[in-house]
Amino acid sequence: MKTKRINRRQFLRVMGGGLFAAAIAACRPASVFPPTTTTADSRTVLPSVVVSSSNPTAPSTPGNVDVEIALRAVQDEIAIFPDRPTRVWRFVGEVLSGPADAVRPLPDTYLGPILHLRRGQRVRIRFTNEIPEESIVHWHGLHVPATMDGHPRYVVGPGETYVYEFDVLNRAGTYWYHPHPHGRTGPQVYMGLAGLLLVSDGEEQSVGLPDGEFDIPLVLQDRVFDEQRQMVYLPNGQMDRMMGFLGDTILVNGKPDYRLEVATRVYRLRVLNGSNSRIYKLAWSDGSPMVVIGNDGGLLARPVEKPYVVLAPGERAEIWADFSRYPVGTQLSLRSLPFTAPGTVMGGNMGRGMGMGGGMGMGGGMGMGGGMGGRGRRGGMGGRRGFTEAIPQGTAFTVLEVQVTREVTERIPLPARLSTITPIPLSDAVNANAPRRIRLSMTPGKGWTLNGRTFEMLAVADDEIVRLNTTEVWEFHNVGGGMGMGMLPHPMHMHGEQFQVVRRDVDAAGRAAWETVKDGYVDEGWKDTVLVMPGERVQVIRRFADFTGLFLYHCHNLEHEDMGMMRNFLVQA
Numbered sequence: 397m398k399t400k401r402i403n404r405r406q407f408l409r410v411m412g413g414g415l416f417a418a419a420i421a422a423c424r425p426a427s428v429f430p431p432t433t434t435t436a437d438s439r440t441v442l443p444s445v446v447v448s449s450s451n452p453t454a455p456s457t458p459g460n461v462d463v464e465i466a467l468r469a470v471q472d473e474i475a476i477f478p479d480r481p482t483r484v485w486r487f488v489g490e491v492l493s494g495p496a497d498a499v500r501p502l503p504d505t506y507l508g509p510i511l512h513l514r515r516g517q518r519v520r521i522r523f524t525n526e527i528p529e530e531s532i533v534h535w536h537g538l539h540v541p542a543t544m545d546g547h548p549r550y551v552v553g554p555g556e557t558y559v560y561e562f563d564v565l566n567r568a569g570t571y572w573y574h575p576h577p578h579g580r581t582g583p584q585v586y587m588g589l590a591g592l593l594l595v596s597d598g599e600e601q602s603v604g605l606p607d608g609e610f611d612i613p614l615v616l617q618d619r620v621f622d623e624q625r626q627m628v629y630l631p632n633g634q635m636d637r638m639m640g641f642l643g644d645t646i647l648v649n650g651k652p653d654y655r656l657e658v659a660t661r662v663y664r665l666r667v668l669n670g671s672n673s674r675i676y677k678l679a680w681s682d683g684s685p686m687v688v689i690g691n692d693g694g695l696l697a698r699p700v701e702k703p704y705v706v707l708a709p710g711e712r713a714e715i716w717a718d719f720s721r722y723p724v725g726t727q728l729s730l731r732s733l734p735f736t737a738p739g740t741v742m743g744g745n746m747g748r749g750m751g752m753g754g755g756m757g758m759g760g761g762m763g764m765g766g767g768m769g770g771r772g773r774r775g776g777m778g779g780r781r782g783f784t785e786a787i788p789q790g791t792a793f794t795v796l797e798v799q800v801t802r803e804v805t806e807r808i809p810l811p812a813r814l815s816t817i818t819p820i821p822l823s824d825a826v827n828a829n830a831p832r833r834i835r836l837s838m839t840p841g842k843g844w845t846l847n848g849r850t851f852e853m854l855a856v857a858d859d860e861i862v863r864l865n866t867t868e869v870w871e872f873h874n875v876g877g878g879m880g881m882g883m884l885p886h887p888m889h890m891h892g893e894q895f896q897v898v899r900r901d902v903d904a905a906g907r908a909a910w911e912t913v914k915d916g917y918v919d920e921g922w923k924d925t926v927l928v929m930p931g932e933r934v935q936v937i938r939r940f941a942d943f944t945g946l947f948l949y950h951c952h953n954l955e956h957e958d959m960g961m962m963r964n965f966l967v968q969a
């Protein structure tokens with residue numbers, strides 16, 4: 397019988413650190429953790445529960461939950477193109493008990509089923525890993541105990557099952573789920589392992605937003621396919637890892653050349669950037685403003701109009717799309733507009749700003765060897781990429797086409813108010829005058845780092861320990877490497893509770909690029925992922941309540957994350 401064990405050496409390291417009472421509580425080294433009975437409103441840390449492959453559906457806590465779901469990561473083939481199938485990895489799910497609509501499979505795509513949960517529900521999800529490598533699932537945006545969050549220390553091998561059980565504490569919103577094994581998140585998401593997790597609640601329902609077929613998920617991703625229609629990951633090797641993967645084909649809901657046929661009425665479009673590294677600057681082709689009603693953490697207090705919406709990997713935006721003013725037959729498109737992505741214009745903007753010609757010793761100091769040539773080719777220095785021509789970061793392209801195909805008379809007015817969002821006062825923060833600072837940079841010999849550090853499975857530094865039930869300001873400062881190569885955008889994601897954006901500042905060197913995206917930031921409302929452009933400082937404020945233990949903060953450029961641009965923080969009672 398195969399069981400999950402905490403590595404003894406890792407455990408002793410934790411013990412030796414002397415700082416990790418909560419982490420130890422969460423990681424007791426037993427061969428099989430016994431089930432723990434909890435009450436419906438329990439918010440204490442649960443032990444991880446791992447059952448053997450021989451009996452994956454044995455109940456951990458019989459009954460006692462509102463919804464129970466079986467979720468499997470499987471190998472499969474999907475017809476992304478009409479001529480031949482593509483090998484993928486994907487999530488499949490079924491409801492074991494509870495409302496039948498808790499799992500909504502999406503037809504004809506590698507994307508996982510949409511999980512529909514309600515605030516206040518107690519949920520059990522049995523994740524069974526049927527791909528040929530270790531994995532674990534993270535519920536992106538949800539506030540759950542450390543053992544239920546998909547931390548990479550809980551990976552399970554092929555044939556093994558991890559049983560999650562948690563209360564849905566989040567407000568209504570568009571969340572998502574994806575694998576989170578250290579070093580393999582990028583390739584696993586790339587192969588197709590991702591899905592939406594929608595939470596609803598009474599506040600949202602009282603607004604009267606478009607629902608049913610008029611509530612449309614749009615998951616944006618990019619890929620490279622070879623001539624056999626198979627996905628190709630990191631065709632340029634190490635250089636793609638440093639830069640982040642950028643594909644040459646844009647997929648919406650797992651499909652190329654996506655077309656949306658709509659009626660003359662209002663739609664709620666829930667847009668997730670599920671790409672590994674690509675940033676989208678979304679706008680309507682006819683110049684209409686983007687009417688944003690929600691972001692990462694659910695509905696905004698009121699709708700906001702933006703000329704465009706910038707979505708970095710991991711971020712979500714909900715768009716109020718009113719097609720009632722277009723005649724049947726109208727075609728328009730959702731575009732990604734051009735913007736300046738400093739890392740991709742070597743010899744252009746970056747060269748000027750960073751003194752590229754000045755002999756900064758790129759190769760030696762940064763442990764990157766001869767990579768510069770490859771990067772430059774992609775960035776438009778005139779050469780050819782080794783494998784394929786990706787769409788460079790910041791280049792314009794069409795995301796999807798909209799065709800108005802039928803006339804309806806239903807009209808829904810745009811609500812003036814959508815939800816109640818209480819700003820967290822700065823005075824609540826224990827460190828308002830001295831925010832916890834996270835420097836995002838390229839560190840020689842280490843690659844992408846957070847305060848000069850890369851990921852360690854069970855370790856936290858002294859400055860990564862947070863006291864339970866406090867509010868803090870964190871500042872993400874994209875300082876780059878000072879040597880050209882170090883200047884890339886980084887979408888920073890924090891596990892646990894959602895945060896509010898307090899302020900943004902940008903330095904003189906970063907300002908020109910920042911100006912090309914800043915009007916598309918949706919900083920209203922609650923967020924869990926925030927884009928930090930080169931030279932930019934973003935301050936966020938959040939609470940650290942309910943759960944102790946080890947949680948992650950990391951860059952959601954999945955290649956950066958896999959290379960170690962990720963750290964633990966420890967919430968301690």
Ligand SMILES: [Cu+2]
Nearest residue numbers: 886951953956
């Ligand atoms: Cu990054």
